[in-house]
Amino acid sequence: MPVTDEDAAIHAIATLETLSEEQTSALASINNLLTNDEPFVDIHELFGYYDVLYFRKLLVPRVEVIWSPRLTLCAGICELSKDPETGKFTRIRLKLSTPLLQYRPRSDTINTLLHEAIHAYFFITTSWRHSRGDDGTGHGIGFQLLADAISNHGNYEITIYHTFHDEVESYRTHVWRCDGPCKSQPPYFGLVKRSMNRSPGKSDTWWARHEVECGGTYTKIQEPELTKKQRDAMSKKERAGLQKNKIDAWVKNDRKENGKLGGETSDKPILLEDEVEALTKSTNKKRKAARIVIDDFFTAAGTSNGQKRPREDTNDDEMLVIEKKVLVECPICSLRVAETEINEHLDVVHPP
Template sequence: MNHGGSLVDPSFELLDPTPDIHALFMQFDGLFFGGALACCEVKWSPRMYTCAGICSYEIRGGRGGLCSIRLSKPLLTLRPRKDLVETLLHEMIHAFLFVKERNRDRDGHGPQFQAHMHRINAAGGTNITIYHSFHDEVRLFKQHWWRCTGPCKERRPFFGYVKRSSNRAPGKNDRWWSQHQATCGGHFEKKFPIPRPGSCSSSRLLSTTLKPSTSSVPEIIYLSDDDDDVPAEDNRYDSDDELELSLVLSPTTVICPSCNMEVIETEIHEHLDSCLA
């Protein structure tokens, strides 16, 4: 291995700033996993705004099935090449534990994961960690802001704001909605349709009253008055949990990265909304 034995040598940022993830995957599979991940796929996901990477493994009839790694194109294309490499390796460790060892440890980052993490860090000069920390990029994609017109707009620490990456108004499908209706009762007005990076349109105040969303897809959201999604002084919240992968144990269940409970995959965002609240 050239460049002092490091996979993340700073020179790579200029020599190969946008590497082919499939070529990286095959290289790392040979270097660190003995070719055990040949049955896995890796691909970009254009719509993952709060999760840097996810590794899923479908179990069919007690036998192995499809293993898939998805990487967030919106988040990782804004980051240095080093972060892409370390995120990919992070997910490949999970894939290896599934494929080779059928690891179903409820703690997705337990001793086995950490042993491989330290092994690869030592050999590859990387700094793979348990959690990803791409908070600035996550905030960048929180383009859609609403604010409540009721009493909660005067309450700390959130002052009635909801910030989301999708244009979905707060409504009854949010886990906190019934409590909000009982304690506040206000309605939400759209405030800022912040444009995506590269857009030439300017931000402007809409002040348009929106009807509650009827979408069946819940999302991790926080009521916040800060640029951060979560108040830094409140240690009950950990933004890393938003960015960490959900570990798929079957076609229908995943491990919550915050409390390590198995949750139905389609309900993981709603569960996290409650778990982190």
Template sequence: MDQTDWCEDNDFALAVALSKQDSPESKNSKDPTVSIVDDYWEINDPNPDIRALFLQYNQSYFWGKLLSVEVRWSPKMTLCAGLCIYQKKAGYCSIRLSQPLLKFRPRRDLVQTLLHEMIHAYLFVIHDNRDHDAHGPCFLEHMHRINSATGANITVYHNFHDEVNVYRQHWWRCNGPCKDRSPFFGYVKRAMNRAPSKNDPWWSDHQQSCGGTFIKVKEPEGYGEKGKKRKKLDKDNDNQTKITDFHHAKKVNDNIDRAQGTSISDGSRSINSEKSVDNDNQNSSISYATIPFSGKGYVLGSNDDKSSTANYRFPALMADELRYVKCPICHRTDIRHSIINEHLDNCLVLKEN
């Protein structure tokens, strides 16, 4: 056998091997190269890197067109397994996968959910499909194409009802007539502590047909105790902030005398600083004496840029009035030191409501 015949025989053997990989018999085998949803992966790679999967599927089923698309886990998404966000003007496309829901599911559900959202991303980026909920002919065409090529079972919807209900720990029930009507019997179940209100699209219909009041009947174990501990911790932090602010104020200026209602002596002059507080109205009034200036200042038109202000002093309360501190609750940094306590009280009221 010469070298040419040997090469032809090897080419033929390679072609036969490749055809066997795509044959129906091979698809039923346990070869890990057969299908991306084969049971082999459930044992050998149960928790894959979603970015690595995305890159692999992008090259295999979407012709490498989705390299600009972001994919990441969402730790708070509990109503659906996957979501594709598209903003054309910003050139932004992101796939979010629900970590709480998919961690309960087999690996194939993760794969099929990812491929479902990648089809959406492909239609958004390539075909400028702006309907984020559309599962029309274009979506179905790609869905059937990938299902046929991989053996997957991508569907139009991927809401896992059992897993969604696990996270719905906050329950309310209406005390009106709808509590006896199927299928909900007056129950509203949510993953977050948000009571039914006029912000819900069905609220007006409920008011007309029932008119009952929703009463909370269930919440996660220990949820109320956590809230009380958090409020107590916030209150302790507020008290700590108020005390440390007054201690820190002593370091503002070494030349400032912090005596209240006393006389600050400066040579032959005296400066009176007074502060009166109305406890009933909680209003503060500050009065300052006129401060005569002594020393040398700038002379207009002169090249001498030196000035003497060594003997000039600011009143202590004026320094506090001009100093700004950061609120530990709303994190604003433009709060005047003189009104920080009143601001903290307002922030606490807003936070409790």
């Protein structure tokens, strides 16, 4: 008669009544790891000790434990792998979610590790016939028996489902909305949120029922910002399309808020002649004022006889640059001279 989950659970629980020397040593090592006040724990080392203490040393030869950066909906998963030649299951891989567990307390990582290890233990002891229970999740009576026994023995909290709902929600950044009747019906209100860019379709188990009961079409309304690596991998055409989408979204939002495009136009005609005449007058005034300032400057700071320095012929189109200088009075002749040239004036005009 094949071994069931309940049978395998009872066998494992029986080993906890009187610990062997090897189990006692493993328990001491576990306590040392869990009382060192480190925020993180070596899951591979810990898994080896748990295998000896709780799982009859059946896991380590056939089970691999790894961190997964792509698990965003569940804290851990027990993955089976087949031999490509025989087509039979031969190995098990326990994956722990890096995104969900990296900022959680260390106890959550340990409880998740034990949870997935129980699944692996049942797959091995039942010859891969691990019962999926009434709900199809594998958390039947056998799982609950062993999980409760381990939790009571080591003061753990092995639960059937995790409660990291906020963490899961933060990674569901791809959002679609249905335009059919279901958009006004709870609990989802026509929204489908996913951590990966996979639009709702026939591959979803609920799709056929949605087609019959609602019949609406899903449109993507939200997606995460592209990473620098993703942007660098895009072609120029794809980047241009991305920019166009942003502009279109801005125009639509502006229309929605203001009822029209931003900015206003005037119904008055533009008189080009008046504009040119006004601009010419303004320019001439500025140029005249500039020349007056320059003439005054050279009258005061020019040659010793006070004559103006003749102005060179200038092109009216050239730009006049005015440099501001501080004028000081000569202590001998009372002539106002630029401050930077007063020493030269005294040496030349009033030699010692």
